[in-house]
Each structure stands twice: as structure tokens, then as C-alpha cells.
Amino acid sequence: MTKIDIISGFLGAGKTTLIQKLIKEVYAGKKVVLVENEFGEIGIDGGFLKDSGIVVNEINSGCICCTLQGDFRNALREVVKKYSPDHIIIEPSGVGKLSDILAVVKDVEGLQLNSYSTVVDAKRCEIYHKNFKEFFDDQISTAACVILSRTQLVDEETLQKDIAIIRELNHNARIITTPWDDLSGQAIIDAMEGSTDGFPELEEEEECSCCGCGCHDEDDDDDCCCGHDHHEHEHHHHEEEECCCCGHDHHDHEHHHHHHHHGHDADEVFTSIGIETVNKYSVEDIALALSELDEHIIRAKGIVPSTDGSWLFFDYVPGDADIRIGSPAYTGLITVIGDQVDVDRIKEIFAVK
Structure with missing residues (x-):
């Protein structure tokens, strides 16, 4: 059984830095595969991490929900089959929802959830909570362990505000507040693992959800429930009328959306x-x-x-x-x-x- 560690976090939170520390101090000598789910046209983090000797399998796709339904799930299965690793570290996109990642991992046989954590930038927690609630808040509310980064760069008042935001969203998560340089990688992984007890109960989506609706089956040529034809990506949707999990035009990546709508995918908000x-x-x-x-x-x-x-x-x-x-x-x-x-x-x- 391959152990899975999911390390999520908003854009620029420090996920790659943390993973580098864990690889060096905890996973040295173990058979580890890092799977990245990148948002964007070009995956770069593989270049940052290749010096560690860890296998990097980057998945790049314009539509995050379709990535999770297809490429990402298949990539996990392929990793288990091809490498039979001791550990898989999943580094989701900074604008990915941790709840979506967990739903996919739960659906892949041969995986044991070891930890699911979220890295939060202590300097930017308040502003991201205000401006990017749907994505940022999901990562915090779903995590078993919240790992604050750059705490050495903020004052006590800011740190207390950060903790209050995290506790408002998640009453039970362990929160790591000590600067990473003062902690061993083993101490961090112990806190991550110690906060996890199998898969959490994920809330069922009342609305259509691309991560499980089955509408992306390869042999299905009909329009999917999320409102676009995956064979002819030339639709221009209205968010109020369509099922909102995928209501974006795949050709136009220069959207100007409001951040506070519920149920949007990353492509609707971020370019x-x-x-x-x-x-x-x-x-x-x-x-x-x-x-x-x-x-x-x-x-x-x-x-x-x-x-x-x-x-x-x-x-x-x-x-x-x-x-x-x-x-x-x-x-x-x-x-x-x-x-x-x-x-x-x-x-x-x-x-x-």
C-alpha cells in the first residue's frame, strides 16, 4: 500500500520549499514520487525539484475539474503501477481545492492517505481570505494540518489574526506556527501525520460537480453537465444560467471575474x-x-x-x-x-x- 501525503496551499505559499525540506530530511533513501497538478500552460516546479532526484510527473491542463476527473486520476494510477513507491507526495495547484484532490485520491485503489495539509502564507493570510475565499478557504477548511509559512516575518498581532481566520474555518486542524528553520522535517511530518485519521467526510455537492458526474467519459460525445462540449470548446457561458462547475470558455483565458461567487472553477477566476x-x-x-x-x-x-x-x-x-x-x-x-x-x-x- 502506497502512502499519500497531500500538501496543498495557495499560490506562492511555500509548498515547494516545504517539500524540498521534507525530501531532504525525511524521505531521503525512500522510494518517493512527487505528483504535481499545475495550473497554467507551462509547468515549472519540476525544474525546481529535479535536483532532489525525485520523479516529477506534471499534469498541465486548462480546465482544473477535467484534470481532476481524467488526467490526474489516471496519473496516480500510473504512478502506483509503474513505480510502486513507498510514498506519493501530491502538490496540488495553488488554485486547486483540497476537497477535490481528496475526492480523486479516495477513488484510486492501492493508496493509503497518510496526511493532507495546507501551507498558508502568514504574511498574506488575511488578504487572500478576503479576496479569494472559495479556493483559499477550501484549502484551510479541509486540511487536517495547517502549516503557516514565513511566520518569522510577521508580528504577533498578524499571527493571531491568521490563527483566528484558520480557527473560524477549521476548528480541529493542527496549526504549525514555529518558523520552519527552527523545526526538523521529521517534526513537521509528525504533526502532519498525527493530525490525520483516514479520509475526512467530504460534503456532497448539491450542484453538478465535474469530479464525479461521469460526464467526461471518453465514449460520451454529448455535452457534459457542466455546460460545455468537450469536443468543441467554443461556448460562451453565463454563470447565472449554467451549472457553475465548468462554465468557462476554454479559448479565452483572459477572464475578469469576481472572487466571491460560489462553486467556480479556477479557470473562471484566474488567468x-x-x-x-x-x-x-x-x-x-x-x-x-x-x-x-x-x-x-x-x-x-x-x-x-x-x-x-x-x-x-x-x-x-x-x-x-x-x-x-x-x-x-x-x-x-x-x-x-x-x-x-x-x-x-x-x-x-x-x-x-
């Missing part, structure tokens, strides 16, 4: 742009580009060639940017995610056509 480039950048070039991103951008990351012959990794969330040396990728990769993304402006900022 992602993926760029491949051979451009060379200096650290100063990347720092300048990131400084020009507007308030609608909530996540940017990339692996690009440097002017000095090395490669640069960068991570960005509002107010914080990290640029460092990394391993080469097959080409330069940049991903930008936001609630409203001006694609032309992003290309201008990074000097790509």
Missing part, C-alpha cells in the same frame, strides 16, 4: 500565461521585470538563462521576490498567474514577443 523564451536575463533584469508587475498578479515563477552563462530561478508573490542560481531547463520558462492578466503587458515586461 495564467506561460512563456517559453531563449532570452538571456541578468539578476537586475528579472528584478526590474518583477517590480513592474501590477496588483492583479498574485504569482510569477520562472527558469531562464542568465547573461553570465548560468540559469536563474525566480519566485514572486506580491511584495516578495526571490532570484537564485539553478539548473538548466530545456528552454527558458516563465509563468504568471493573476485574477486579471494583461498578456501584452507581461510580454513587454519580460521583453518577449
Whole structure:
């Protein structure tokens, strides 16, 4: 039986950093597979993690609910069959719902749920709770363990506000508040595992749900219950009229949606742009580009060639940017995610056509 550890968290919360710590300090020498469910056109985190020696199976798809129903479930089955690992670490998309991930994992034979946790950025908990309630709050309310990141960067008042928000959403979850540098990976995994007792009871959706309606069967050519024909993705839906789990146009990834509607999928609220480039950048070039991103951008990351012959990794969330040396990728990769993304402006900022 393969043990599953699900580490969810909103965009830029620090999931990859935590996974790197656990891989190094806890999973060294064990047969581990990391499965990523990326939102966006280009998956980048595999590049960040490949130096660890862990197998990375990235699944990229425009429609998150369809990814969960098809590609993601099949990927888990394939991982179990092909690798027979001791552990599978699932890193869901930052805009994925933990409840959806758990529903898929429960449906795959040969898996034992070991832990399901959510990483929450202590600096941005309040603002994300306010602006992205449906996705952010689901990750917290569903988790057995909430792991606060960057607690060393906030004051006591902010930390208390964060805890109050988490407790309002989830009365029972363990909350890790100690800075990660002060904790061993084993101490963190002990808290994650110790808070879990099998699968939680997931609430049944009253509305149509793409994660279980059966409408995405390969041999079914009819329109699915979520309102679009998966063979002809050229529908323009009205959220008030359609079943809301998938009511988006798959061709137009530049939506401008309100955040507080219930039952939306990530593609309805967030826009992602993926760029491949051979451009060379200096650290100063990347720092300048990131400084020009507007308030609608909530996540940017990339692996690009440097002017000095090395490669640069960068991570960005509002107010914080990290640029460092990394391993080469097959080409330069940049991903930008936001609630409203001006694609032309992003290309201008990074000097790509």
C-alpha cells in the first residue's frame, strides 16, 4: 500500500520549499514520487525539484475539474503501477481545492492517505481570505494540518489574526506556527501525520460537480453537465444560467471575474500565461521585470538563462521576490498567474514577443 501525503496551499505559499525540506530530511533513501497538478500552460516546479532526484510527473491542463476527473486520476494510477513507491507526495495547484484532490485520491485503489495539509502564507493570510475565499478557504477548511509559512516575518498581532481566520474555518486542524528553520522535517511530518485519521467526510455537492458526474467519459460525445462540449470548446457561458462547475470558455483565458461567487472553477477566476523564451536575463533584469508587475498578479515563477552563462530561478508573490542560481531547463520558462492578466503587458515586461 502506497502512502499519500497531500500538501496543498495557495499560490506562492511555500509548498515547494516545504517539500524540498521534507525530501531532504525525511524521505531521503525512500522510494518517493512527487505528483504535481499545475495550473497554467507551462509547468515549472519540476525544474525546481529535479535536483532532489525525485520523479516529477506534471499534469498541465486548462480546465482544473477535467484534470481532476481524467488526467490526474489516471496519473496516480500510473504512478502506483509503474513505480510502486513507498510514498506519493501530491502538490496540488495553488488554485486547486483540497476537497477535490481528496475526492480523486479516495477513488484510486492501492493508496493509503497518510496526511493532507495546507501551507498558508502568514504574511498574506488575511488578504487572500478576503479576496479569494472559495479556493483559499477550501484549502484551510479541509486540511487536517495547517502549516503557516514565513511566520518569522510577521508580528504577533498578524499571527493571531491568521490563527483566528484558520480557527473560524477549521476548528480541529493542527496549526504549525514555529518558523520552519527552527523545526526538523521529521517534526513537521509528525504533526502532519498525527493530525490525520483516514479520509475526512467530504460534503456532497448539491450542484453538478465535474469530479464525479461521469460526464467526461471518453465514449460520451454529448455535452457534459457542466455546460460545455468537450469536443468543441467554443461556448460562451453565463454563470447565472449554467451549472457553475465548468462554465468557462476554454479559448479565452483572459477572464475578469469576481472572487466571491460560489462553486467556480479556477479557470473562471484566474488567468495564467506561460512563456517559453531563449532570452538571456541578468539578476537586475528579472528584478526590474518583477517590480513592474501590477496588483492583479498574485504569482510569477520562472527558469531562464542568465547573461553570465548560468540559469536563474525566480519566485514572486506580491511584495516578495526571490532570484537564485539553478539548473538548466530545456528552454527558458516563465509563468504568471493573476485574477486579471494583461498578456501584452507581461510580454513587454519580460521583453518577449
